Amino acid sequence: MKLLVLGGTGFVSRRIAAEALARGHDVVCAARGVHGAPPAGASFVAWDRVDPVPDGLVAMRPDGVVDVSGTPAHVSRAVAAFPGAHWVFISTLNVYVDESRPGASADDSALVAPQADGDPRADPAAYGPMKVACEEAVRAGAEASLVLRPGLIVGPDDPSGRFAYWPHHAALAAADGAGLLVPGTPDDPVQFIDVGDLAAWVVRALETRVSGCLDAIGPSLTRRAFVDGLVAGVGGGAEPVYVPSGVLVDHGGAEWSGPRSIPLWVADPAASGFMAREVSASLRAGLAVRPLADTVRETLAWLRSTPDAPITGLTRDEERRLLDDWRHRTAART
Numbered sequence: 001m002k003l004l005v006l007g008g009t010g011f012v013s014r015r016i017a018a019e020a021l022a023r024g025h026d027v028v029c030a031a032r033g034v035h036g037a038p039p040a041g042a043s044f045v046a047w048d049r050v051d052p053v054p055d056g057l058v059a060m061r062p063d064g065v066v067d068v069s070g071t072p073a074h075v076s077r078a079v080a081a082f083p084g085a086h087w088v089f090i091s092t093l094n095v096y097v098d099e100s101r102p103g104a105s106a107d108d109s110a111l112v113a114p115q116a117d118g119d120p121r122a123d124p125a126a127y128g129p130m131k132v133a134c135e136e137a138v139r140a141g142a143e144a145s146l147v148l149r150p151g152l153i154v155g156p157d158d159p160s161g162r163f164a165y166w167p168h169h170a171a172l173a174a175a176d177g178a179g180l181l182v183p184g185t186p187d188d189p190v191q192f193i194d195v196g197d198l199a200a201w202v203v204r205a206l207e208t209r210v211s212g213c214l215d216a217i218g219p220s221l222t223r224r225a226f227v228d229g230l231v232a233g234v235g236g237g238a239e240p241v242y243v244p245s246g247v248l249v250d251h252g253g254a255e256w257s258g259p260r261s262i263p264l265w266v267a268d269p270a271a272s273g274f275m276a277r278e279v280s281a282s283l284r285a286g287l288a289v290r291p292l293a294d295t296v297r298e299t300l301a302w303l304r305s306t307p308d309a310p311i312t313g314l315t316r317d318e319e320r321r322l323l324d325d326w327r328h329r330t331a332a333r334t
Contacts, residue, residue: 205285
């Protein structure tokens with residue numbers, strides 16, 4: 001298969017290109033080249049997508065195209081250049097109107113209205129609507145396509161630092177014995193996808209020409225199951241301490257990402273379905289999910305070999321202060 005990866009130098013697209021190469025495919029990566037290099041073995045074509053499609057790419061006539069863009073004009077231009085290829089477009093769960101309903105699926109979830117342009121960095125609310133417009137461009141222009149909607153993508157090289165928070169803090173908790181702060185309750189949902197699992201699924205879907213729209217997310221876990229896999233992945237020794245969401249909010253804890261945040265934690269009832277989506281259709285369509293402990297081990301190894309790897313959220317000192325305060329409060333009530 002001749003595969004054109006629009007990108008190939010960033011977190012997700014580079015992993016997809018590497019997976020395709022490992023499976024023996026001919027891979028061309030097209031990007032500006034400012035975020036790194038494509039994987040060894042891939043050809044590279046410099047292309048800033050505000051410019052016309054380079055003649056060399058047009059002549060390539062790829063069998064498959066993978067695109068991760070969130071800019072509708074860029075996607076429309078590329079689809080017009082390669083309409084006969086089988087497209088896989090990487091979208092997002094942020095395309096859905098309602099995040100409050102646990103058990104929702106791609107088949108029964110309404111989309112937000114499309115938006116043709118904007119700057120999600122300045123206006124994060126534009127991200128989902130612009131991805132919807134990209135999806136529409138792919139479905140309208142490509143002869144065959146698969147739209148995949150991931151939630152949180154995790155694993156080595158993740159630039160967000162959100163999942164990395166957990167192996168990092170669990171390893172520290174195992175070392176200092178002060179406990180691992182876990183938000184909410186053991187039954188709260190947690191949901192994500194390993195970047196390697198996503199990449200393998202994308203390539204298999206191209207090989208077998210899977211089409212349609214599917215959520216690209218692993219099965220939802222309970223918080224207890226997540227912590228069990230996390231502790232196993234770091235080699236044990238980290239004792240979880242559950243702290244109610246309301247207490248964390250009262251003490252300035254932030255949800256999901258950013259300073260003083262706890263990643264993979266959403267206390268807002270309006271988002272109670274965000275990490276509890278039904279993905280049986282995705283599993284039937286070929287998504288295979290590795291054990292959580294394996295993802296944790298790989299991420300922790302990457303963190304230890306990459307001193308400047310991003311880790312978002314609470315510092316270990318902030319976490320320990322919250323744990324101390326919670327222990328004092330619970331001791332005072334007994």
